[in-house]
Amino acid sequence: MAYRDEKLQEEKVFKDPVHRYIHVRDKVIWDLIGTPEFQRLRRIKQLGTSYLTFHGAEHSRFNHSLGVYEIVRRIIENFRHRPHWDEEERLLCLCAALLHDLGHGPFSHSFEKVFDLNHEEFTRQIILGDTNVHQILKKVSSDFPQKVADVIHKTYPNKLVVSLISSQIDADRMDYLLRDAYYTGVSYGHFDMERILRVMRPMEDQVVIKKSGMHAVEDYIMSRYQMYWQVYFHPVTRSAEVILSKILQRAKELYENGYAFKVKPVHFLSFFQQEVDLDEYLHLDEAVVLYYFQTWMGEDDPVLSDLSNRFVNRHLFKYIEFNPNHQLKQWAELQQLFKKAGIDPEYYLEVDSSSDLPYDFYRPGEEEERLPIHLLMPDGELRELSRQSDIVESISGKKRTDHKLYFPMDLIEGLSDRSRIKKRIMEILQE
Template sequence: MNPQAYKLQYTKLKDSKVFRDAIHNYIHVDQPVILELINSKEMQRLRRIKQLGGTHQVYQSAEHSRFCHSLGVYFIVRKMIFNSDIGEYINDYDKLTVMCAALLHDIGHGPFSHCFEGVFSLNHEDFTIKIINGDSEVNHILENFDSGFSKKVSSIIEKKHPNKILIQMISSQLDADRMDYLLRDSYFTGTTYGHFDLYRILRVMKVVNNKIVYKYSGVQAIENYILARYHMYWQVYYHPTSRSYEQLLISIFRRMKDLYIKGYEFGDIRYLMPFLEDRVDEVAYTKLDENIVLYYFRIQSEGKDKILADLCNRFLNRKLFLYHDLRSNEEKLKLMEFYCQKGFDPRYYVVSDDQSQIPYLYYNNGSEIGEIEILVNRELKVLPEVSEIVGAITNSTKNKIDHKIFYPEL
């Protein structure tokens, strides 16, 4: 296929498909390859992975999946293409490529997302690339459309595509991924912290020097977006109760790994074995989802190992760890000793967690595509130079770090 000659209208569906969405109302799909990707088993697996991990333990309605988030990112990228100036600067082949990348950008997430990655030293972006380019339905769909198309799609996610505009749409400090998850997560948690004016930001998008920039008239909308992200992290994503749930999950997997080394008989946990044995490929990876893991936890909650059974019961029945601010390592050591005397193994029952977040990363130049640049009287300036609010945030020397320690209630 000649990418320069390809036109979206050549492959457009006669009858477009519509997905009703809580955030974006109607999500339209009019390209066969997009619809086929949505129906692939790798994409459908994302229905069985929660977008927010343990956050539903705090905000009970936060049960939305990575599937609906992925559709939302596709929707916003499609809006960027057809409802902003961006569409004039990319050909139809690249438009389809970036829409596919938007839809598939999170396909490599495992059960319980980032928490699961930390336990098994995995990276969801690496597995996203492996799934797109490996032996998968997704790969076959992309290659059936055009030979080599899967590599072009994955290159956007890897930030290697020659057209930097496409990368910015998916991965930057103001991208479709972040815009969707802020709006979506705010809605499903029942909070207002993540609200910002999406359509105003789309209206002020421009392309200058082959990169996305923003008109000065949109600075206030961008400031609201930056603040929304800041508040969502501290009020929602880093909520200590959610982190307690995740620490309990980490302790379960830590215990399972320790028991596996000792030759413990778990019973049938076939889909988890590749992770314990450190032999995970994209096929094994996509067979595991949260439903399977929760089933395994139920079985182990009635197993012979008392520590694993107790941890699984706590996880399943929301008997979460207590927590408080950790002030020193000496304090942690004293708490570990105290719980050891009470009969708890501190390796699993006394755990700590540090979280920090930078609302805007200031590169101090316009060379990084992650930098948000503002067009002021035909001159490009980085956001902190034209926004007092963002400037104050980036010039602050205080890096907020939240240290927490978690332990069982006696």
């Protein structure tokens, strides 16, 4: 029997708090789960620094990847024998779903920003490079690794296949919303996924939703909106993220200036030199990063030591609402005051904007900007969701954005009470 068709003698199941069970019958899927590259995802948290705000948010990208695989498996089961669905694409969809986040590194967002990396590029390298994952995919067929990479990067010719994993209503989003809501313990973020799966229909280029399922989709859209503002963009999480970026930025700067670290940061050297190869990338997980943060707490450099201590012991920056347009002068003045007070503004003063954490709210947008969610009407016509749903129209039209100023209140409070600098800083922050 061809490897692509090989089934396990007995079905394997993973117990999962979100989907109850994750079912594996295909040998290829089972083999992929067992690779070191996939197992590494156990050591990378799905929500990065959110565990400092929501202590339950310790779930990993491993859990999420299995979840996305399971949702796609269920969707495909419903699609069998329906028009537009090609059963030949089944294994490709399952593999792409399972491997879609394979290139994520520890605290991806900050790492990518500071070291100018792209996790999608590493996903591609893991799938196409000299890895165990590649060996398994190649056993299916010589062009199979490239097909999986193309689906994940949305350049595969069959758009329906791509849309299962990446579209405005896809398995990736459905899993992370439910999973993140579960692990953070928040009460919003829930929606009836079973119902959505039942009303999904394959079309030529995309998955569409039967009109009768519109209310379930409304809940899903609301869930996306609420999870962004209540969980993903939580100001305390953003404070931790700001500090994390500053630690990496400081360590890199020290390295470039020839600073002698007490413990040589061997796992970081290629990142500092911006020449990260795949092997080095795969060796850096969150346990390693947190180990270095522990050692950096004892470094002689006061900035690196202080920032590392703040992150490890959750001694975060405070924040205020900030309007970068109307408060441009105050920003410049604060920079000067911080310098005079001996607090380096490069590391201790930061404006964080909603665009620093890109998240795609549902927007119908304009024609051909991006593909919206389409409802399949009883007469067979397709209609864009917000044209049918008042709820979706009301939240997709709103453009809420946010800017906050982050600073170390304890350092400011530690300045002498007689200091005019302290007085002025406090005046600006309390305006």
